[in-house]
Amino acid sequence: MEARVPGQYLRRMPGLDPRAVLAGRPTARPPLGVVVTVAVSSVCLFVALVLLLHDGATGVATAVLLALVPLPLLLAGVLALDRLEPEPPDALVAAFGWGAGVAVLIATIVNSAGLDLVWRPLLGDELGLYATAAITAPVVEELAKGTVLVGLLWFRRHELNGPTDGIIYGSMVALGFATVENISYYAFAADGVLAWTFVMRGLLSPLLHPLCTSLVGIGVATAALRPRGRRVLPVVLGFVGAIGVHAAWNASTAGGLEGLAAAYTLGLGVLVALAVVLHRDRRRIVGLVQEHLPRYAAVGVVGPGDVRMLSSLQARRRARERLRVTLGRGPARAMADYQQAATELAMLHRRHGLGLVPDDEFQARRDPLLLLMGHARVAFTR
Structure with a gap:
């Protein structure tokens, strides 16, 4: 994928919908x-x-x-x-x-x-x-x-x-x-x-x-x-x-x-056990983000500080709130899409690494996520 992306956010591009991309489906229906x-x-x-x-x-x-x-x-x-x-x-x-x-x-x-x-x-x-x-x-x-x-x-x-x-x-x-x-x-x-x-x-x-x-x-x-x-x-x-x-x-x-x-x-006891499972799983997801996202800095969809922001729910929320105050709801929504797409991409790498996703399916799912992240970055970094 090329580093340059169009200036228009994906949400406004006919035939492409962030909700469909994030759900991994042709349409959002x-x-x-x-x-x-x-x-x-x-x-x-x-x-x-x-x-x-x-x-x-x-x-x-x-x-x-x-x-x-x-x-x-x-x-x-x-x-x-x-x-x-x-x-x-x-x-x-x-x-x-x-x-x-x-x-x-x-x-x-x-x-x-x-x-x-x-x-x-x-x-x-x-x-x-x-x-x-x-x-x-x-x-x-x-x-x-x-x-x-x-x-x-x-x-x-x-x-x-x-x-x-x-x-x-x-x-x-x-x-x-x-x-x-x-x-x-x-x-x-x-x-x-x-x-x-x-x-x-x-x-x-x-x-x-x-x-x-x-x-x-x-x-x-x-x-x-x-x-x-x-x-x-x-x-x-x-x-x-x-x-x-x-x-x-x-x-x-x-x-x-x-x-x-x-x-x-x-x-x-069951409630405490579930809380431990949830905590460990959140750390696992953060680890996947930190492991797999830096490789996409070269194509322009991961900027300085993005991985650190994506590694914390508090930092994610602050980023959205700051954009909502300074640029409005559209860029804030773009940031939310970016955050979810980045997480989906990290977990896609995990499934691919386990051999659960073939190479062609991996690429077919990865490329729309990268496209979404690229357009979202344009919307919230302008």
Whole structure:
């Protein structure tokens, strides 16, 4: 690629869109698979709500409101983890929709069938409900939620660049599932226990599903960076971990305060472990940027100080804010595109170095990223 680039920023060039370049697609339009997933998930969500709320539900509007109250904060927390290399919004929406629609519908049907056909005839009502919660539900729900993550591994493996991506997608699926599940709990809670139910599910344990399904996400993301013959084990281990944590949490209800304390201790342990994984993965990504970006200084897309700026979230944010104040939103948007393209380029080198991307595919993906970075630099260095 030549060092000189046209003065017009790529966003204004007909036929070329930064969003498409960053997503690695010909256009910025969502792929057909995403559209189909969202459509199917929407239908499943409607059916699931009909099944969940068909008999005895009261105050559905209040239940929906209570289920949505913590959601913006939880989504903001998940997306805050995704600032270094943001995932495509359409993929995140599809993941959330799958959890809220397809996964909930599967879990509703299978859990109910297991209770009516297996556990209730064997153990009676009370023990049957407990067995469903402690044995059936963890397996069914984690398999239902994790299926879309396996789909990402199969159809959009290039989006999975490390454990952070797995945690992001797993959390989005789980938040969709938890939101709809909470609607059913709140709708069937009596007036005297509705507030307590909201405190327990909406405020004290909103991270149960994200913590569990994040383990599946880590397994899937690990598999995405392995050769084809070595991908099964990480995925299986991810599902085993998610099902185990979920089952231990649900089973703790029989242990009173001691069981509750044990469940929260386990959840805290998983949360700390995920935080360590996220920290280490961020350092890994920064290391990739520092390793691979300097080679492009010779073609004019990496200037003095750019690698240092790209190595820190704080420095990235300050660079965008400074441009927004001095030059306006356009150059600031160009800087954001530059930062993401540079990160994508570094991780592309990583996948190529692992032998996961052939040379021709590597070049076909690298060149548009370099073109985007070149035009973006013109926009924010003028």
